[in-house]
Amino acid sequence: xxxxxxxxxxxxxxxxxxxxxxxxxxxxxxxxxxxxxxxxxxxxxxxxxxxxxxxxxxxxxxxxxxxxxxxxxxxxxxxxxxxxxxxxxxxxxxxxxxxxxxxxxxxxxxxxxxxxxxxxxxxxxxxxxxxxxxxxxxxxxxxxxxxxxxxxxxxxxxxxxxxxxxxxxxxxxxxxxxxxxxxxxxxxxxxxxxxxxxxxxxxxxxxxxxxxxxxxxxxxxxxxxxxxxxxxxxxxxxxxxxxxxxxxxxxxxxxxxxxxxxxxxxxxxxxxxxxxxxxxx
Amino acid sequence: xxxxxxxxxxxxxxxxxxxxxxxxxxxxxxxxxxxxxxxxxxxxxxxxxxxxxxxxxxxxxxxxxxxxxxxxxxxxxxxxxxxxxxxxxxxxxxxxxxxxxxxxxxxxxxxxxxxxxxxxxxxxxxxxxxxxxxxxxxxxxxxxxxxxxxxxxxxxxxxxxxxxxxxxxxxxxxxxxxxxxxxxxxxxxxxxxxxxxxxxxxxxxxxxxxxxxxxxxxxx
Numbered sequence: 001x002x003x004x005x006x007x008x009x010x011x012x013x014x015x016x017x018x019x020x021x022x023x024x025x026x027x028x029x030x031x032x033x034x035x036x037x038x039x040x041x042x043x044x045x046x047x048x049x050x051x052x053x054x055x056x057x058x059x060x061x062x063x064x065x066x067x068x069x070x071x072x073x074x075x076x077x078x079x080x081x082x083x084x085x086x087x088x089x090x091x092x093x094x095x096x097x098x099x100x101x102x103x104x105x106x107x108x109x110x111x112x113x114x115x116x117x118x119x120x121x122x123x124x125x126x127x128x129x130x131x132x133x134x135x136x137x138x139x140x141x142x143x144x145x146x147x148x149x150x151x152x153x154x155x156x157x158x159x160x161x162x163x164x165x166x167x168x169x170x171x172x173x174x175x176x177x178x179x180x181x182x183x184x185x186x187x188x189x190x191x192x193x194x195x196x197x198x199x200x201x202x203x204x205x206x207x208x209x210x211x212x213x214x215x216x217x218x219x220x221x222x223x224x225x226x227x228x229x230x231x232x233x234x235x236x237x238x239x240x241x242x243x244x245x246x247x248x249x250x251x252x253x254x255x256x257x258x259x260x261x262x263x264x265x266x267x268x269x270x271x272x273x274x275x276x277x278x279x280x281x
Numbered sequence: 282x283x284x285x286x287x288x289x290x291x292x293x294x295x296x297x298x299x300x301x302x303x304x305x306x307x308x309x310x311x312x313x314x315x316x317x318x319x320x321x322x323x324x325x326x327x328x329x330x331x332x333x334x335x336x337x338x339x340x341x342x343x344x345x346x347x348x349x350x351x352x353x354x355x356x357x358x359x360x361x362x363x364x365x366x367x368x369x370x371x372x373x374x375x376x377x378x379x380x381x382x383x384x385x386x387x388x389x390x391x392x393x394x395x396x397x398x399x400x401x402x403x404x405x406x407x408x409x410x411x412x413x414x415x416x417x418x419x420x421x422x423x424x425x426x427x428x429x430x431x432x433x434x435x436x437x438x439x440x441x442x443x444x445x446x447x448x449x450x451x452x453x454x455x456x457x458x459x460x461x462x463x464x465x466x467x468x469x470x471x472x473x474x475x476x477x478x479x480x481x482x483x484x485x486x487x488x489x490x491x492x493x494x495x496x497x498x499x500x501x
Binding site: 104108112118224226234236237240241242243245247248249252253256 | 353356361362367456458460463465
């Protein structure tokens with residue numbers, strides 16, 4: 001009986017329900033204010049892709065597949081290849097996404113991932129070039145959310161990083177006589193990843209309480225959202241706070257410190273998973 | 282060499298004009314150096330049933346680029362402007378209504394998102410919509426040597442390995458409302474940029490106060 005009443009309270013007054021937990025310095029799912037949900041990572045999930053990974057942060061499930069294709073380099077950067085990230089939020093993952101062209105959240109997420117790739121200097125684009133002005137690799141990174149329970153941006157960054165570490169590109173040589181590209185599928189080599197950007201998302205409640213890794217319900221009740229992306233040298237690659245209530249300097253510093261510890265946790269996780277696949281082979 | 286002439290903490294020449302369009306409820310232009318944005322505000326107005334919220338107004342922002350159709354880049358800017366406006370406006374005073382902010386890029390010479398936010402704030406003031414605080418925006422560029430340039434031009438923004446940080450500051454306690462960054466930078470550089478932006482925002486808020494004073498002193 002009491003459990004039923006509690007469920008009614010949660011639906012009828014969600015903000016009061018969450019506030020009652022925050023008063024006791026914890027959250028409705030039993031986590032501490034600064035605790036992330038358990039993160040699991042799986043790589044090489046898609047056999048037809050050149051690199052792939054699946055990540056689960058709590059219930060939020062995001063999958064990434066990387067396809068490498070050959071193309072001509074863009075005219076303003078003839079010695080560089082390029083990456084095309086795309087974040088897709090299909091109606092499957094949540095009832096708030098309708099079928100049709102990508103909504104604003106998906107487009108904003110795609111742009112955010114593109115900015116993080118560029119800001120963090122993730123891979124050397126010059127390495128993707130095979131022959132200047134003639135041939136280069138383009139990496140299509142398709143990130144799809146399968147289950148949306150908040151904290152999409154963190155999951156997208158982790159899954160992209162893991163998929164890129166897992167990706168293998170075939171060796172391409174240009175035949176001097178025919179001037180055609182010859183792809184050798186037997187010889188594959190992995191990509192060189194320069195940096196390990198890892199994101200941490202925070203939600204601000206009632207202008208003062210900051211919680212880490214919000215669920216979808218907490219996100220919708222929050223007054224501001226913040227995502228901090230750090231790399232392994234403790235440099236910031238992105239401080240993304242799209243509006244909402246103001247944040248003081250010390251709170252921002254506190255979030256950055258938490259983001260730096262999270263970077264170390266995730267780097268270890270990704271390293272462990274990549275190592276385990278290498279030993280399995 | 283000409284780039285070093287611009288001192289670290291000096292904004293480019295800025296100006297604004299209000300009530301220039303007849304159809305929108307509020308309109309303004311904001312000019313920062315050569316960057317120029319025209320903003321129009323319609324609201325509180327009718328809202329589509331699918332978009333209405335039962336206890337507050339719905340805020341929509343549209344950014345029209347100078348050429349072509351709005352793309353993914355405009356969507357992220359729209360999200361930043363929309364969330365900043367939502368925090369500033371007293372939306373619960375107009376439930377089941379809509380406030381639409383339309384921003385047209387006239388010329389882009391750097392600090393585009395900042396100019397959009399400043400133009401939006403001036404247009405919201407012109408429309409007379411109730412706000413809990415005003416906001417303004419400042420862009421900082423950190424060159425690869427670590428030099429911080431405020432309100433960069435397009436050429437300064439495009440230099441390789443330049444980090445760009447755009448902040449929206451609110452008028453009551455000068456705290457950061459919105460932050461959008463590209464490029465990588467250290468935590469100290471971030472704190473320095475926030476401090477410089479807060480200092481520069483005081484100039485812009487004084488400008489807001491002067492323009493409102495000048496406008497309403499004519500009406501007797």
